[in-house]
Amino acid sequence: MHIEKLKIKNFRNYSQLDITFDDKVNVIIGENAQGKTNLMEAIYLLAFTKSHRTPRGKELIQWEQDYAKIEGRITKRSQSFPLEIVLSGKGKKAKLNRLEQRRLSDYIGALNVVMFAPEDLTLVKGPPQIRRRFIDMELGQIQPSYIYHLGQYQKILRQRNHLLKQIQRNHQVDRTMLDVLTEQLTEHASPLLERRFVFLDLLRKWARPIHYGISRELEKLDIEYAPTIDVSETAEKGTIESIYRKKFQEIQEKEIERGTTLIGPHRDDLIFYVNHKNVQTYGSQGQQRTAALSVKLAEIELIYNEVGEYPVLLLDDVLSELDDFRQSHLLNTIQGKIQTFVSTTSVKGINHETLQEAELFRVEDGKVFT
Numbered sequence: 001m002h003i004e005k006l007k008i009k010n011f012r013n014y015s016q017l018d019i020t021f022d023d024k025v026n027v028i029i030g031e032n033a034q035g036k037t038n039l040m041e042a043i044y045l046l047a048f049t050k051s052h053r054t055p056r057g058k059e060l061i062q063w064e065q066d067y068a069k070i071e072g073r074i075t076k077r078s079q080s081f082p083l084e085i086v087l088s089g090k091g092k093k094a095k096l097n098r099l100e101q102r103r104l105s106d107y108i109g110a111l112n113v114v115m116f117a118p119e120d121l122t123l124v125k126g127p128p129q130i131r132r133r134f135i136d137m138e139l140g141q142i143q144p145s146y147i148y149h150l151g152q153y154q155k156i157l158r159q160r161n162h163l164l165k166q167i168q169r170n171h172q173v174d175r176t177m178l179d180v181l182t183e184q185l186t187e188h189a190s191p192l193l194e195r196r197f198v199f200l201d202l203l204r205k206w207a208r209p210i211h212y213g214i215s216r217e218l219e220k221l222d223i224e225y226a227p228t229i230d231v232s233e234t235a236e237k238g239t240i241e242s243i244y245r246k247k248f249q250e251i252q253e254k255e256i257e258r259g260t261t262l263i264g265p266h267r268d269d270l271i272f273y274v275n276h277k278n279v280q281t282y283g284s285q286g287q288q289r290t291a292a293l294s295v296k297l298a299e300i301e302l303i304y305n306e307v308g309e310y311p312v313l314l315l316d317d318v319l320s321e322l323d324d325f326r327q328s329h330l331l332n333t334i335q336g337k338i339q340t341f342v343s344t345t346s347v348k349g350i351n352h353e354t355l356q357e358a359e360l361f362r363v364e365d366g367k368v369f370t
């Protein structure tokens with residue numbers, strides 16, 4: 001799949017932009033603070049309806065303006081269709097084929113995007129929320145029902161945490177509501193966990209040979225899912241549900257004492273191993289980077305297998321962070337088959353033929369010159 005055209009209005013430092021992209025490699029080049037990342041962010045927003053760097057939609061609207069609009073024309077499975085996102089004080093509107101989609105799960109997944117930015121290199125050693133966000137974003141774009149369960153789960157989790165705090169302060173509060181919320185939370189936690197297990201199994205399958213290749217056949221990568229309950233990765237929804245129910249009963253007093261939900265997918269994590277050693281704890285920075293790169297490349301293959309087409313790849317200022325060997329591994333992978341956007345301050349030192357054949361876009365103060 002690829003993005004044919006992009007139209008932007010009042011987004012970050014872009015007042016107005018209307019560009020046509022190459023279906024292979026597009027290099028976005030410019031000095032610092034000119035709008036390279038903003039352009040990548042616009043594409044990310046078009047795919048996921050939210051930014052990769054801020055949860056606050058207001059920041060995305062150009063200063064002094066009251067709305068921002070991003071339109072894209074996408075080609076997927078030989079069909080061409082428009083996508084549109086409008087942000088304003090009233091919230092956000094997402095249109096697919098000119099029709100407003102009220103449920104995120106009906107919109108996300110129309111355009112598949114994989115982003116690789118310097119902060120993704122901390123996927124392995126950074127805090128657990130980075131890894132949970134990674135799973136949620138990737139699973140969400142290949143399985144709309146995952147987004148539905150995640151949205152419900154997060155809503156019920158907030159209510160449950162609020163109630164636990166109330167009971168913590170006042171033990172007289174009726175606990176019937178807690179039972180109701182616990183049951184509802186379990187109903188959404190279980191499909192989330194079941195899908196994450198399946199996703200992890202596929203990710204592992206794709207990431208292992210990639211990591212082995214990048215490490216010049218020296219390192220075997222393994223990824224383990226670390227849930228907050230004792231459950232097998234092959235367990236089905238029903239089994240997961242009954243384990244959650246039992247565990248919630250066991251820890252009820254502890255949860256009230258702490259005033260928060262102590263188990264569930266919002267507290268799970270991934271553990272990375274190289275040659276059976278935990279990379280988070282024992283890995284060198286190089287090993288951690290290789291593992292992060294392998295996982296990103298695996299994600300591309302995984303989407304190809306699930307969706308039938310390669311996603312659009314955004315490489316935001318990340319090439320200069322990789323050494324020559326990792327850089328050429330990455331560029332060999334995308335060569336000729338994946339529409340890629342590369343943002344950089346300079347192409348000096350990057351001699352790979354993929355970039356020589358690329359379309360160049362120069363960014364200056366929120367304007368793009370070809």
Ligand SMILES: Nc1ncnc2c1ncn2[C@@H]1O[C@H](COP(=O)(O)OP(=O)(O)OP(=O)(O)O)[C@@H](O)[C@H]1O
Pocket residue numbers: 011012013014030031032033034035036037038039059060061062063317345
């Ligand atoms: N809401 C906004 N309205 C107007 N301008 C904004 C808004 N948000 C950010 N900017 C401007 O966008 C510019 C930053 O652009 P961007 O983050 O894309 O930089 P960049 O070209 O990727 O630079 P670097 O190479 O340093 O990462 C800054 O000049 C900033 O002031």
